[in-house]
Amino acid sequence: xxxxxxxxxxxxxxxxxxxxxxxxxxxxxxxxxxxxxxxxxxxxxxxxxxxxxxxxxxxxxxxxxxxxxxxxxxxxxxxxxxxxxxxxxxxxxxxxxxxxxxxxxxxxxxxxxxxxxxxxxxxxxxxxxxxxxxxxxxxxx
Amino acid sequence: xxxxxxxxxxxxxxxxxxxxxxxxxxxxxxxxxxxxxxxxxxxxxxxxxxxxxxxxxxxxxxxxxxxxxxxxxxxxxxxxxxxxxxxxxxxxxxxxxxxxxxxxxxxxxxxxxxxxxxxxxxxxxxxxxxxxxxxxxxxxxxxxxx
Numbered sequence: 001x002x003x004x005x006x007x008x009x010x011x012x013x014x015x016x017x018x019x020x021x022x023x024x025x026x027x028x029x030x031x032x033x034x035x036x037x038x039x040x041x042x043x044x045x046x047x048x049x050x051x052x053x054x055x056x057x058x059x060x061x062x063x064x065x066x067x068x069x070x071x072x073x074x075x076x077x078x079x080x081x082x083x084x085x086x087x088x089x090x091x092x093x094x095x096x097x098x099x100x101x102x103x104x105x106x107x108x109x110x111x112x113x114x115x116x117x118x119x120x121x122x123x124x125x126x127x128x129x130x131x132x133x134x135x136x137x138x139x140x141x
Numbered sequence: 142x143x144x145x146x147x148x149x150x151x152x153x154x155x156x157x158x159x160x161x162x163x164x165x166x167x168x169x170x171x172x173x174x175x176x177x178x179x180x181x182x183x184x185x186x187x188x189x190x191x192x193x194x195x196x197x198x199x200x201x202x203x204x205x206x207x208x209x210x211x212x213x214x215x216x217x218x219x220x221x222x223x224x225x226x227x228x229x230x231x232x233x234x235x236x237x238x239x240x241x242x243x244x245x246x247x248x249x250x251x252x253x254x255x256x257x258x259x260x261x262x263x264x265x266x267x268x269x270x271x272x273x274x275x276x277x278x279x280x281x282x283x284x285x286x287x
Contacts, residue, residue, distance in 0.1 A: 020172055033163075033170035035204055038220070059225045064171030064197040071175055077193050077235040084229035 009107055009140065015119065016069035016105040022057050022091070023098035030061040044095070057091040057099070062130060066123045070105050070136050079139045081116070086132035091125055101125055108135065115140050143217050144251050146210075146260070151246040154205040156269065161238040163201075164192045171195050184237070191238035198236050199266055200228070203277040206246035206264045218260070218283050226259065227280035233273045241269040249278070256285035 039046040108120035121134035168178035176183035177193040249261040260281045
């Protein structure tokens, strides 16, 4: 008989959440740190030229910050098995006000025998989701 | 968009040495508050050789394989026409400062949808011992309009 791990989690539970404000400074910082110097992330004129509604946050910056609350909750980086997102809506960063993002991490699926879970992330700007199918495969702490 | 990319063999990238300050810089940029991303002491206490890179750090190494893809003259891909559609990472272990990483690119699929093409680029990232660290998979949408 296999042992079933007893833990405190249930499907639908919110395990972590956080709020972030991105400014143009954040984009410049991410560009330097990541090496992604695509000008649509810092030049209004070029963003407009290619038909964008404004300077956009790097998709990988949104992806990178969205998993941070989960990493904090897990407390151990080796527990992250896989992470995926779809970039579904551009995140426009106002030069003065920046942009406000909210991340909510919920248990989407549990495998009690394996002690693993799928964490579903909802990242929103003004109530609209900007990532689709944002999922983290984790080993439960 | 060239469908022959699927059978193409790309060379492994030259080793990328993960620097401690690079890890800290990247960690700040993605709003990390994990101590193991910044403090060598905290990382060693947690059993790592050095500071630990955040989960999306492999994109920095994968970027080297995107450069290989864009450099293929017959690929038909121009950076200004590329939109990042999806991203996935499958981890064997976290990246830590001091790692020497290489990436091997394969094009898993090329699909044409209307005037656009969807390219799935998979980069297998290994350490100096040849052990798997992480596989990074990107879906790139190449716009055929502009």
